[in-house]
Amino acid sequence: KQEVTQIPAALSVPEGENLVLNCSFTDSAIYNLQWFRQDPGKGLTSLLLIQSSQREQTSGRLNASLDKSSGRSTLYIAASQPGDSATYLCAVVDDKIIFGKGTRLHILP
C-alpha cells in the first residue's frame, strides 16, 4: 500500500531564504508525482508535475526533483516571499492518487 510522507509538517522561515520541502513515498512504481499549493480554506493549485521518467521540473522560483529509486521528491523554493505562505501537498499517482499530509509554510516578512 502506497504511503506518502511529508517532512517537515510545518516550517517558518524569514523572507528571502531558500527552502526545501520533502516528500517520500513507499512504492516506487508511480506514474508521476505532483506538487500542489493550498491556501487556507481553499482548493488546490497545481504547481509542478514530474513524470516518472523525469528527474526534475522547474517553474519560476520553484524546482521539484524526483528520485524514484529512493522514493523521494523535493520542492525547492528560491528567494521565498510572504505570498508563498500556504500548505504544500505532494501527491503520487500509481493506480490512484495518494496525498501526503502537507507542509504548512509560513514566510516571515
Place this chain on the structure above:
Amino acid sequence: SAVISQKPSRDICQRGTSLTIQCQVDSQVTMMFWYRQQPGQSLTLIATANQGSEATYESGFVIDKFPISRPNLTFSTLTVSNMSPEDSSIYLCSVGRQETQYFGPGTRLLVL
C-alpha cells in the same frame, strides 16, 4: 488546464440533514473525482464518477452516505446524507487532464 467550479462554496448544516454539492468543469472529461479533506488532514478520495455508470467508491465510503450523480461529461454532484458533525470537512472535486490533476475551489461544510 481545467477550470472547475463548485457550489456552494460553504454551508452550515444541521445534524441529520443532507447537502448536495455541485461540480462543473469547463470541458468534457471522462472521470470526475470527489475528495474529502477533514480538518488538519490531507485529501482522501471518496469516489470516482464516470458518466453513464455507477460511481466507484473507495474503502470506507458507501453510496447510501455519499450518493453521486454524473448526468453528463461536464457535471457531477455529491450528496452528503444524514450529516453528523464528523462530516465537517472540505469537499473537493477533481479532474485529470494530460496527466495533471486539477481541483475545484472546494466546499467547506460545517455540521452542527
